[in-house]
Amino acid sequence: MDTQNLINLASGAAIAIGGWFAREIWDSVQALKNDVHALEVDLPKSYVMKEDLDKRMAHIEEMFQRIYDKLDGKVDK
CATH class of the missing domain: 1.20.5 (Single alpha-helices involved in coiled-coils or other helix-helix interfaces)
Structure with missing residues (x-):
């Protein structure tokens, strides 16, 4: 070759x-x-987008705050 x-x-x-x-x-x-x-x-x-989670968590925090305020009102009476 x-x-x-x-x-x-x-x-x-x-x-x-x-x-x-x-x-x-x-x-x-x-x-x-x-x-x-x-x-x-x-x-x-x-998975959930961060913006959607932030909106839902803000709503939950608002609900907890209202419950906390109602409980404080009951305790003060």
Whole structure:
């Protein structure tokens, strides 16, 4: 086998390995994109946004304050 055939064989093998590696990375990135998209879709169903939680907690704190005020009114009588 002459030198040119060895160079062609080695470069062909290197390109094939590089192509396989690039394809594996591409498939992994696509799988991650799909996972992130699924998470974006399911996340609002599982967790509450901070603004919504703040509104609800303010409402609960207001209710507790009214109960506390009523109890103070009962104790003072």
